[in-house]
Amino acid sequence: ELKVEQNPLFLSMQEGKNYTIYCNYSTTSDRLYWYRQDPGKSLESLFVLLSNGAVKQEGRLMASLDTKARLSTLHITAAVHDLSATYFCAASGAGSYQLTFGKGTKLSVIP
Amino acid sequence: DTAVSQTPKYLVTQMGNDKSIKCEQNLGHDTMYWYKQDSKKFLKIMFSYNNKELIINETVPNRFSPKSPDKAHLNLHINSLELGDSAVYFCASSQDLITGELFFGEGSRLTVL
Numbered sequence: 001e002l003k004v005e006q007n008p009l010f011l012s013m014q015e016g017k018n019y020t021i022y023c024n025y026s027t028t029s030d031r032l033y034w035y036r037q038d039p040g041k042s043l044e045s046l047f048v049l050l051s052n053g054a055v056k057q058e059g060r061l062m063a064s065l066d067t068k069a070r071l072s073t074l075h076i077t078a079a080v081h082d083l084s085a086t087y088f089c090a091a092s093g094a095g096s097y098q099l100t101f102g103k104g105t106k107l108s109v110i111p
Numbered sequence: 112d113t114a115v116s117q118t119p120k121y122l123v124t125q126m127g128n129d130k131s132i133k134c135e136q137n138l139g140h141d142t143m144y145w146y147k148q149d150s151k152k153f154l155k156i157m158f159s160y161n162n163k164e165l166i167i168n169e170t171v172p173n174r175f176s177p178k179s180p181d182k183a184h185l186n187l188h189i190n191s192l193e194l195g196d197s198a199v200y201f202c203a204s205s206q207d208l209i210t211g212e213l214f215f216g217e218g219s220r221l222t223v224l
Binding site for chain 1: 151152153154155156159166167201203208209211212213214215216217218
């Protein structure tokens with residue numbers, strides 16, 4: 001059974017600082033996804049990573065995938081308050097249709 | 112135009128009642144899902160339908176019954192509601208089973224008293 005672990009689960013950081021959220025998964029995975037959820041809102045797709053070494057960037061967020069290490073990272077550069085949200089990673093096992101989500105990382109960016 | 116829409120957004124009901132949540136997507140996707148998000152924000156898949164056919168049926172009490180009248184709609188009916196059913200239920204869709212990228216509805220917050 002695929003397990004997806006994120007850390008940290010809670011992250012409080014100052015504006016302007018950099019930080020990385022880690023997402024480990026337990027078995028071979030075809031694909032890795034990152035989502036953002038604002039309080040009381042839906043989940044919004046941020047990144048889809050489909051191959052080893054994939055790197056995608058959008059604004060202050062950059063996601064990467066290392067399938068050999070079974071690790072994806074979400075790097076935040078020069079955080080701003082608007083990035084405060086909960087970030088989820090999700091993976092699907094090889095040959096599986098089903099996405100397994102991590103527990104989410106609640107990010108608070110403090111002025 | 113909302114891509115994945117759910118109704119109602121909020122339900123408050125008594126234990127033992129039956130309730131339904133409706134979901135529609137206008138993205139032309141083949142695959143639709145129901146996810147449950149508990150109070151700790153943990154997301155777990157409940158059901159998945161592909162072209163109206165049930166594909167994934169996780170370990171969910173049989174009080175929960177999904178129905179897909181066509182590939183743009185996936186409804187969730189819950190019988191004999193229990194306190195533990197209180198959660199936010201998200202509908203989602205994806206282009207197909209392979210693509211996997213999910214587009215979520217806004218969620219339906221169910222509170223069972």
